Amino acid sequence: MYSLVLITGTFMSKILFNTHDVILLITSFLCLFFIINIFLTKQVVMQSKLLLAAFLLANAIIPLDILINYGAGVHPLAINEFPNWFYVFEAGYWVQGPLLLWYMRSLVYKNYSLSWSDLLYLLPFMIFELHQLVFYHSLASEFKASLQIKYSFLTESITIFFITLTREGLRVFFGIMCLVELNNYKKSMRNKFSTFNEADFTWINILVWGSLILWVMALFIASIIIVTIKFNFIFDVGYVGLAANYLTCFMFASTLISLSCRSAVFEDIEKLGLITVKSVKNPINQSHVERLEELIAVKKPYMDSSLTLESLATMLAVSPRTLSTLINGHYQSNFYEFINKYRINEAKAMLASEKYRSSSVLDIMYEVGFNSKATFNNFFKKNEGITPSEYKKKFLLEMEAETGIEAQAS
Numbered sequence: 010m011y012s013l014v015l016i017t018g019t020f021m022s023k024i025l026f027n028t029h030d031v032i033l034l035i036t037s038f039l040c041l042f043f044i045i046n047i048f049l050t051k052q053v054v055m056q057s058k059l060l061l062a063a064f065l066l067a068n069a070i071i072p073l074d075i076l077i078n079y080g081a082g083v084h085p086l087a088i089n090e091f092p093n094w095f096y097v098f099e100a101g102y103w104v105q106g107p108l109l110l111w112y113m114r115s116l117v118y119k120n121y122s123l124s125w126s127d128l129l130y131l132l133p134f135m136i137f138e139l140h141q142l143v144f145y146h147s148l149a150s151e152f153k154a155s156l157q158i159k160y161s162f163l164t165e166s167i168t169i170f171f172i173t174l175t176r177e178g179l180r181v182f183f184g185i186m187c188l189v190e191l192n193n194y195k196k197s198m199r200n201k202f203s204t205f206n207e208a209d210f211t212w213i214n215i216l217v218w219g220s221l222i223l224w225v226m227a228l229f230i231a232s233i234i235i236v237t238i239k240f241n242f243i244f245d246v247g248y249v250g251l252a253a254n255y256l257t258c259f260m261f262a263s264t265l266i267s268l269s270c271r272s273a274v275f276e277d278i279e280k281l282g283l284i285t286v287k288s289v290k291n292p293i294n295q296s297h298v299e300r301l302e303e304l305i306a307v308k309k310p311y312m313d314s315s316l317t318l319e320s321l322a323t324m325l326a327v328s329p330r331t332l333s334t335l336i337n338g339h340y341q342s343n344f345y346e347f348i349n350k351y352r353i354n355e356a357k358a359m360l361a362s363e364k365y366r367s368s369s370v371l372d373i374m375y376e377v378g379f380n381s382k383a384t385f386n387n388f389f390k391k392n393e394g395i396t397p398s399e400y401k402k403k404f405l406l407e408m409e410a411e412t413g414i415e416a417q418a419s
Contacts, residue, residue, distance in 0.1 A: 029251055030080050032258050033072035039261040040069035046265070056122070057115040064108035067101040068261070074098035075254070092153035096141050102176055103134035106183025109220060113190040117197065133179060137172075170235050177228040184221035191217050198345070212267040219260035226253045293339045294331075301325055301335065311351040314380045318344045349388050352377040356389065360401045370397045 026034065044062045076083045077094055087094060107130035115121045145153065191213065230249055304324060310316055321344075322332040336347045355377040359365040365373060371382065374397070379385040389397045 027081055032254055033076055036258040037069045037072045040065045060112040060115055067105045070098040071101040088154055088157045092150050103137055106180045109187050110183050113187050117190050117194045174231040177231045180224035181228050184224050187217050212264050215264045223253055297335050298339055311348045312378045314378045353389055353392050361404045
């Protein structure tokens with residue numbers, strides 16, 4: 010195994026970090042780099058910046074906690090030189106979930122602000138910190154060092170492991186809540202915008218799903234440890250823990266790469282704050298339906314890739330909520346699906362038209378209002394069962410076959 014040798018100070022000849030430790034350090038640096046990247050973007054909502062930065066900071070200090078408690082070179086050094094730093098960085102575990110949830114809500118809800126009920130999510134963290142302050146941090150440094158020297162995993166109180174199990178269970182709970190908010194966010198986007206590119210949300214998908222998967226792994230480890238101690242069940246969780254460390258590093262690296270490849274996304278996603286108003290079931294005004302269908306047929310507003318619910322409502326001279334209720338109630342679809350069905354029909358007509366025979370599928374895609382090839386292909390295939398290219402090829406073959414039959418007949 011490769012090792013990183015500290016080349017300064019009194020530790021010049023000692024091996025301080027092995028490969029696994031270096032991965033932990035890289036994870037911390039990735040999180041810090043991510044934080045810097047956040048504040049370099051031109052986001053509108055400062056609250057969202059701060060919440061995401063706080064979440065990343067919590068993730069940055071957790072590897073330090075792991076190093077202090079389990080690092081082959083760092084652990085003995087911490088006992089001798091820094092016994093006061095034990096359990097300090099463990100706070101990151103307790104605040105990860107609430108911070109990520111608050112960040113997701115700041116994306117979903119317009120003018121979101123933390124309430125007193127939100128702060129109740131920090132109650133487990135505050136109880137943990139009070140416990141650590143009373144039973145560890147109030148002790149003398151020399152006594153702390155002696156405690157760490159005598160510490161044995163096998164003699165640890167089972168209560169501590171149940172506290173850890175509770176902590177991991179809470180993180181999984183918050184992770185699931187974050188997924189719910191993420192799905193609500195995407196659903197609301199489809200109700201409000203006619204163009205929705207799933208690729209724009211790759212980085213946040215990685216962040217939320219990756220965090221949940223890692224927290225589930227941590228819950229599994231905590232459960233197995235209790236089973237091991239209680240029932241003498243032999244299972245080496247060390248490899249699972251190492252895998253989680255490497256996956257964490259990979260998750261933040263992937264998130265940063267995804268974000269850097271689509272630099273505008275991080276700025277745009279903050280601008281799409283949504284109002285949390287539940288739709289009220291009102292009777293559909295048939296005159297609105299008739300006017301909407303006439304507008305669609307005559308002016309073809311769906312050909313504009315920047316079309317939104319608000320802009321279409323303005324053309325129709327109704328409120329966005331009225332138009333949303335009309336589309337959801339009468340057409341049984343959201344705004345995104347409603348508009349893109351017209352775009353697909355228009356694309357089909359163009360693909361089958363002699364006028365557009367020389368036009369590429371990409372040209373037609375832009376012509377009908379789509380701005381993402383992946384979205385166009387996926388939506389087309391969902392509706393027609395084949396891709397636009399396959400549809401065009403199929404139509405050309407049918408045309409050639411008909412031409413051949415006519416030639417033979419003449």
